[in-house]
Amino acid sequence: MSDHLPASLPRAHSTDSSDALSNIDVSRALQAAAVASTTGGASSGQSSNSSSRDGDREWEREGGEGLVETPPTSLAEEGSQGGGGRRSARTRGVRSYNLKTLSDAQLPMGAGAGGRSASGWTGKTLVEDDEEAEQDAGADALSEDKEEKGGEVEPEVPAASAVGMEKRERGGSAKLQRRPSVKERVKKVASRVGSVLGKRGREVLGSGKAKKAAASPAVEEEVEDAHLPRWKKQLDTGKKGVLDELDLDAELADLPAPPPAKKARLSVKAGKSPSHEIPQPTAAPIPTAKALAAGKKMKKWQKEGLYVGQDSEMDPMAVPSGRKKLQKKSRPVSSASNATSDETTKPRASFITLPMFSYLDKTRDFTIPFDVFAPSWRKGDEKPRDWHQLNKNRLVGEAKELWEHTQNNLPPSLCVCQPPGPGEQGCDEVCLNRVMQYECNTSNCNLSSDNCSNRAFAELTQRLKRGGAYDIGVEVLKTPNRGFGVRSCRTFAPGQIIMEYTGEIITEGECQRRMREMYKDRSCYYLMELERGLIIDGTKGSMARFINHSCEPNCEVRMVKVNGTPRMGVFAGEEGVGTGEELTYDYNFDNFGTSHQICYCGAEGCRGFLSKRLNKEEMKKVAREEIERKRKAAEEAQRHARKEEEGRRKKMDRGSGWRGWIALDDPETRERLKREKKEKEEAEKLSGRALRMARRRGSPAPQKPVETEEVKGKDTPKRKRKVVQTTETMVETSAPAVLYEKPTSAGAASTLADLAPPSPKRNKLVHTRTLSSSNSKFTEQLSDSPANDSIDHPALPSLTQEPETSIHDAAAAHASAIVEDENDDDEAITLTAPAAAGQKRKRPFAAAARTLGQAVRSGLGLKGDAGSGSGSGSASAGSSGKLKQSTLSFGRKG
Numbered sequence: 001m002s003d004h005l006p007a008s009l010p011r012a013h014s015t016d017s018s019d020a021l022s023n024i025d026v027s028r029a030l031q032a033a034a035v036a037s038t039t040g041g042a043s044s045g046q047s048s049n050s051s052s053r054d055g056d057r058e059w060e061r062e063g064g065e066g067l068v069e070t071p072p073t074s075l076a077e078e079g080s081q082g083g084g085g086r087r088s089a090r091t092r093g094v095r096s097y098n099l100k101t102l103s104d105a106q107l108p109m110g111a112g113a114g115g116r117s118a119s120g121w122t123g124k125t126l127v128e129d130d131e132e133a134e135q136d137a138g139a140d141a142l143s144e145d146k147e148e149k150g151g152e153v154e155p156e157v158p159a160a161s162a163v164g165m166e167k168r169e170r171g172g173s174a175k176l177q178r179r180p181s182v183k184e185r186v187k188k189v190a191s192r193v194g195s196v197l198g199k200r201g202r203e204v205l206g207s208g209k210a211k212k213a214a215a216s217p218a219v220e221e222e223v224e225d226a227h228l229p230r231w232k233k234q235l236d237t238g239k240k241g242v243l244d245e246l247d248l249d250a251e252l253a254d255l256p257a258p259p260p261a262k263k264a265r266l267s268v269k270a271g272k273s274p275s276h277e278i279p280q281p282t283a284a285p286i287p288t289a290k291a292l293a294a295g296k297k298m299k300k301w302q303k304e305g306l307y308v309g310q311d312s313e314m315d316p317m318a319v320p321s322g323r324k325k326l327q328k329k330s331r332p333v334s335s336a337s338n339a340t341s342d343e344t345t346k347p348r349a350s351f352i353t354l355p356m357f358s359y360l361d362k363t364r365d366f367t368i369p370f371d372v373f374a375p376s377w378r379k380g381d382e383k384p385r386d387w388h389q390l391n392k393n394r395l396v397g398e399a400k401e402l403w404e405h406t407q408n409n410l411p412p413s414l415c416v417c418q419p420p421g422p423g424e425q426g427c428d429e430v431c432l433n434r435v436m437q438y439e440c441n442t443s444n445c446n447l448s449s450d451n452c453s454n455r456a457f458a459e460l461t462q463r464l465k466r467g468g469a470y471d472i473g474v475e476v477l478k479t480p481n482r483g484f485g486v487r488s489c490r491t492f493a494p495g496q497i498i499m500e501y502t503g504e505i506i507t508e509g510e511c512q513r514r515m516r517e518m519y520k521d522r523s524c525y526y527l528m529e530l531e532r533g534l535i536i537d538g539t540k541g542s543m544a545r546f547i548n549h550s551c552e553p554n555c556e557v558r559m560v561k562v563n564g565t566p567r568m569g570v571f572a573g574e575e576g577v578g579t580g581e582e583l584t585y586d587y588n589f590d591n592f593g594t595s596h597q598i599c600y601c602g603a604e605g606c607r608g609f610l611s612k613r614l615n616k617e618e619m620k621k622v623a624r625e626e627i628e629r630k631r632k633a634a635e636e637a638q639r640h641a642r643k644e645e646e647g648r649r650k651k652m653d654r655g656s657g658w659r660g661w662i663a664l665d666d667p668e669t670r671e672r673l674k675r676e677k678k679e680k681e682e683a684e685k686l687s688g689r690a691l692r693m694a695r696r697r698g699s700p701a702p703q704k705p706v707e708t709e710e711v712k713g714k715d716t717p718k719r720k721r722k723v724v725q726t727t728e729t730m731v732e733t734s735a736p737a738v739l740y741e742k743p744t745s746a747g748a749a750s751t752l753a754d755l756a757p758p759s760p761k762r763n764k765l766v767h768t769r770t771l772s773s774s775n776s777k778f779t780e781q782l783s784d785s786p787a788n789d790s791i792d793h794p795a796l797p798s799l800t801q802e803p804e805t806s807i808h809d810a811a812a813a814h815a816s817a818i819v820e821d822e823n824d825d826d827e828a829i830t831l832t833a834p835a836a837a838g839q840k841r842k843r844p845f846a847a848a849a850r851t852l853g854q855a856v857r858s859g860l861g862l863k864g865d866a867g868s869g870s871g872s873g874s875a876s877a878g879s880s881g882k883l884k885q886s887t888l889s890f891g892r893k894g
């Protein structure tokens with residue numbers, strides 16, 4: 001953008017830090033020169049200001065005769081002026097009313113070729129096509145007026161009389177109608193404006209009328225009217241014409257307050273305030289568009305221009321007297337801005353240039369780019385992602401007690417300032433409250449709020465209550481090399497409060513913990529000391545957390561106690577803050593950790609690091625650290641890239657996964673798929689254990705695994721078995737009975753055979769499996785018995801014939817009903833045995849084992865109480881009923 005600037009003019013300083021954002025700050029001298037060299041441009045500049053009210057006043061002053069200043073228009077619009085052979089508005093010197101243009105834009109466009117242009121240049125702005133005939137007649141009347149006035153060019157000569165004449169000639173019988181007077185037309189438009197306004201707008205209109213009626217005596221009007229041209233006298237709706245009826249001065253505050261947000265309503269309803277919220281009677285969250293939307297929808301009016309309050313040299317509008325009110329609004333603190341007027345302009349960091357200045361030396365029509373009106377976040381701009389906005393401080397953990405302690409121990413303060421003289425501000429640097437970092441209020445200051453300049457947070461609250469973008473005045477934008485930053489979209493006078501730094505209030509201990517654990521991998525911290533022992537963690541916090549550091553900042557951060565509550569405010573520095581500037585303050589921090597961050601503030605006197613000034617040695621050390629850090633980062637990046645590449649390659653090499661489309665109608669493919677499927681099924685069937693069993697038995701692999709529990713154990717590897725000191729031993733004999741042993745002793749995996757009393761049939765043990773519960777998977781130990789000569793169970797048929805509980809039943813029950821509860825840490829295994837036919841019931845392991853033991857003993861004639869067969873068995877259970885240890889061994893009969 002600086003390319004547009006004349007070579008002789010000083011160029012704006014562009015800092016390194018914001019080059020990518022067209023960081024050009026047009027110097028004040030340049031602006032002044034540009035303003036001086038451009039007359040129309042200056043007024044365009046003014047009208048570019050979004051305040052149409054300003055434009056109106058300007059119009060009155062400069063137009064003299066009530067002519068309206070031409071708003072900036074595009075070349076495209078000029079085309080719309082050509083119709084009807086009329087002279088262009090520019091050559092005629094006719095100026096159209098800025099706000100009229102706006103109101104026109106809201107009206108429905110006229111149909112036909114002669115329809116209005118949006119800008120109102122055609123002169124038909126206020127007249128509908130169907131009224132054309134009337135206008136023609138009226139135009140004649142007006143041209144007569146003109147003649148009477150000795151050829152004075154009249155404004156608003158909308159319809160060419162020539163056209164009217166032509167029509168009359170053509171139509172012959174065309175009825176001569178009186179053209180509506182300007183007054184009538186204006187009234188009509190006013191009524192339309194009223195109709196297009198929303199309810200709230202109409203209220204504003206109404207209140208304006210009422211005010212006007214009260215404020216302006218008729219006599220005064222008459223005197224003034226005497227000097228007005230005739231057409232203007234007809235505008236009896238007000239000094240400034242119809243639009244004067246709109247109460248542009250009406251404060252938004254006059255409007256009924258929107259209903260509280262839902263959350264607030266609920267908490268009020270419940271009669272409680274949110275816990276842990278610090279009572280801040282004067283605080284208000286920064287109203288966002290959302291917050292506003294929570295209330296009733298209302299039209300937003302931009303009441304002030306972007307450059308209001310800017311230093312006069314900086315301000316192309318040169319602050320005419322009519323703007324005093326606006327000026328006053330944004331200069332509440334002091335007249336210090338004047339003091340800086342002679343100083344040479346210092347380069348400031350800003351995000352974008354203000355394009356209007358580059359256009360000022362061009363003598364052509366132009367349209368003010370949208371972002372001059374609203375230089376704000378646009379679609380496509382990056383937004384901060386992990387930002388939880390918190391516009392009120394929130395106490396966390398122990399900070400609450402500390403906070404209360406702090407509050408209760410604040411010494412009282414009372415200022416004794418005298419009311420200020422004319423042009424002075426009360427409660428200035430010598431104010432006792434100010435010195436004590438207390439904000440004045442009605443209880444500690446005798447001055448009225450108008451006279452007291454030490455009520456920053458109260459002012460902020462008021463401003464934010466209005467809730468417009470201008471009132472908030474700041475926005476978050478991405479910088480090229482420092483992450484996000486905050487930019488002002490209005491001006492702030494020296495010392496004026498801009499925003500509050502809020503977040504979670506934590507203790508130092510908590511801060512250290514967060515640094516160690518939560519933020520250890522971060523390069524950005526949002527921690528700021530509030531009071532001794534209390535820290536604001538802005539990670540969840542207000543927009544202020546995005547303010548970057550500069551070694552030559554334009555803001556400062558100060559703690560102020562407001563009604564006994566310490567709060568952190570961001571204030572404009574000694575030179576104030578201009579529109580479009582990036583907000584910065586001097587972090588001046590002792591580094592957390594050892595590394596020093598390099599500073600990219602771009603200021604002339606940059607210290608090089610985001611820390612206090614370092615001595616030579618420290619600088620060297622930091623430089624070394626920085627080199628080391630960069631080297632490590634590069635290495636890490638390389639490693640990461642290699643890893644990713646490897647992963648990618650592996651993925652491609654892997655046989656499984658997507659292998660592309662196949663043609664199913666290809667018989668060869670179909671055959672192959674069938675074969676693969678079959679193989680897979682077989683492989684599943686002949687799982688490892690089944691195969692081994694089959695091998696040992698010398699029989700074909702079983703169709704279905706006999707031992708359900710085994711299948712379970714194998715197929716559910718994810719089961720958690722947390723009983724570390726438990727070893728379960730499964731013993732198989734030639735009978736397909738399975739028993740578990742669950743010794744309580746921290747035992748090595750002893751088999752059932754080891755634990756069982758010596759038995760002559762001991763050698764019948766054919767297979768022992770140890771299930772280790774300390775692992776999440778079952779492990780299996782297979783030991784071949786020396787006498788592993790038989791797998792079939794001659795006893796089995798007799799068992800199955802047992803009328804009572806047969807071993808077959810028990811085995812089946814056992815096999816089918818191991819229920820493992822994943823969540824049960826203590827007892828991972830229970831056995832379920834059928835208590836009655838067709839009914840399954842969960843039983844503790846011991847009971848099932850006992851049942852099984854009995855069955856075995858009775859069925860096989862085992863040794864023991866019921867023993868009539870060969871074999872041995874024993875089971876013992878703890879007093880809890882759960883099996884502590886069970887040992888059984890079986891042998892073949894005879």
Ligand SMILES: C[S@@+](CC[C@H](N)C(=O)[O-])C[C@H]1O[C@@H](n2cnc3c(N)ncnc32)[C@H](O)[C@@H]1O
Binds near residue numbers: 481482484545549601
């Ligand atoms: C409180 S944050 C400021 C907001 C931050 N830029 C973001 O995107 O969230 C502080 C961090 O911003 C970066 N930063 C701020 N000012 C900087 C500067 N002048 N030069 C380099 N980095 C800066 C540093 O990484 C610093 O740790």
